[in-house]
Amino acid sequence: MSEGQNTRVLLAERPVNRAPVASDFKIERVPVAEPAEGEVLIRNHFLSLDPYMRGRMSAMKSYAEPVRIGGVMPGETVGRVVASRHAGWRTGDTVMAHTGWQEYGLVPGERITRIDTNLAPASHYLGVLGMPGMTAYCALLYLGEPQPGQTVLVSAASGAVGQVVGQIAKIRGCRVVGIAGSDDKIAYVRDELGFDAVLNYRNSDGVAKDFDTLSREVAGLCPDGINVFFDNVGGVVHDAALSNIAQHGRVIICGTISVYNELEKPDIGLRWMRQLLVKRARMEGFLVYDHAHRTEEFRQTMAGWLREKRVIFKEDVAKGIESAPDAFIGMLAGANRGKQLVRFSQD
């Protein structure tokens, strides 16, 4: 394959306190590299685009190192082995790896995971059976501890994590309320996923509602308070939810996408912390990698739910690696409909 070209997306500039734009990325074509001893060359079929990547574009210290300027944008991919110098892998194997935003990835053999396309389509390993699905599963069940009959509120309810959270909460017998930002997302969450209620955090003109409105609307949909608040969003939606937390409620901080374009302003945060005291509520940050020991439990359980159609999962697929920056920029603004993927055009 070494005679081919590898198209990849680099970080050209760090957006500071603003949304990323196309010129923050640079698309380049380089020859496909040869694997060294112990390495495997993967031709990618799907790239996962996830909100956490916005954090990696920032130089701010977080739970992972920033991408360097000129470095390949990071990301998880599924693809097929096209050349191997590692005894564990053969040409044709379907695998998952962190190769980043590029058509071909060169990876040490021990950093690759085999995936079973008989169990589920390859793309699912980047979504409902992958990191977002496992995030939903472990964070909801092990941090949120939802009990039958309790109210679970999910922000970004139609997103890669949110749609799974709500469905698992339904399986566990909870009353599930979602928050999303457009009519078609609302319809998907309510009509296809079966949430009990959904709230649009935007007015009909597309502008986000203010705190008082949101807090009142959340109170209306959660009259007994929120027992588990699964937050992917932060900001005013978080405030509105926390102002309605139930006694001994649990808040899972899974993402803060509403402030991802303002990471360098550390004074943006929640305003209702006193509710934690008043309600003896618990708030906890979550990172799926801390739960690696639950991978097998998660895979088996979720595969069963998918088979039984108790969980469905929507993917929003952009075409071609060149579309990755625009798809990513759109996802941060809420333009995606379900889990955002990039499908490589050579398939």
Add this chain to the structure above:
Amino acid sequence: MSEGQNTRVLLAERPVNRAPVASDFKIERVPVAEPAEGEVLIRNHFLSLDPYMRGRMSAMKSYAEPVRIGGVMPGETVGRVVASRHAGWRTGDTVMAHTGWQEYGLVPGERITRIDTNLAPASHYLGVLGMPGMTAYCALLYLGEPQPGQTVLVSAASGAVGQVVGQIAKIRGCRVVGIAGSDDKIAYVRDELGFDAVLNYRNSDGVAKDFDTLSREVAGLCPDGINVFFDNVGGVVHDAALSNIAQHGRVIICGTISVYNELEKPDIGLRWMRQLLVKRARMEGFLVYDHAHRTEEFRQTMAGWLREKRVIFKEDVAKGIESAPDAFIGMLAGANRGKQLVRFSQD
């Protein structure tokens, strides 16, 4: 005793978004009441003044009902039974009850707790062996889960709760850092309680330091981050601590005294919530009444520590019920030196 007078302190006005002043209280003298069947009349020796009482002066919904205007200010007291129409109690018994800010209290017999003055002085049952001590014990050990060698940061370190928290953390082998607001508090915490380090959150002119200064100073005293942050304060001290939380750190929200005079402004809160995500930290509100089942464990353990002089406890005693409003106003401003009590002048 019915021929005597009962001096008591009523709530005259609710302070809204300001510190309480003397005219918010009304002192009145009424005849001492006679106990009805099942009731006990107690002559109080000590009244406990606690920050939570500021919350009760507000009409805002919290974990307890507000005091009504014209109602007796609430509070825990120790005293002696002077008349009883309940089979369980006899004249002369030393007891603890919630009689409020008054010299005499009339209480149903089943709402009284016997105290053992052979084990400790009566006043201790309002402090190190009472609600503040049990708050420190249960919240630190059961929510904070401090491990030997870990760093525990305590705000309001010389207060009724803070001084006990730090000493228990030392007993558990932790490195303990305190935050307090005056030179003599600093000296007490460092020299008498044996904290490893103490930080003054005020400049030499008495003005509170800003976030950047506090955050840097906390970082200097907690170079490996804060494993357990026991917060009695909220506000900028909370922000400064949270900006230095360690991975998997635990934050106990026990009090928010810095914002008690701004309860009606709900948009005051912490700014560093994203740290919870980045560090997968946990923040949890605490109320001692949720831990009532641990009372006996606490009493036995703390009595042992007091006997062995592993825990000491400082009390700041005002004289006479008429002094209660000023002592309370002073405590909210940080004027007290240790646990604030009122000793009744008739003793």
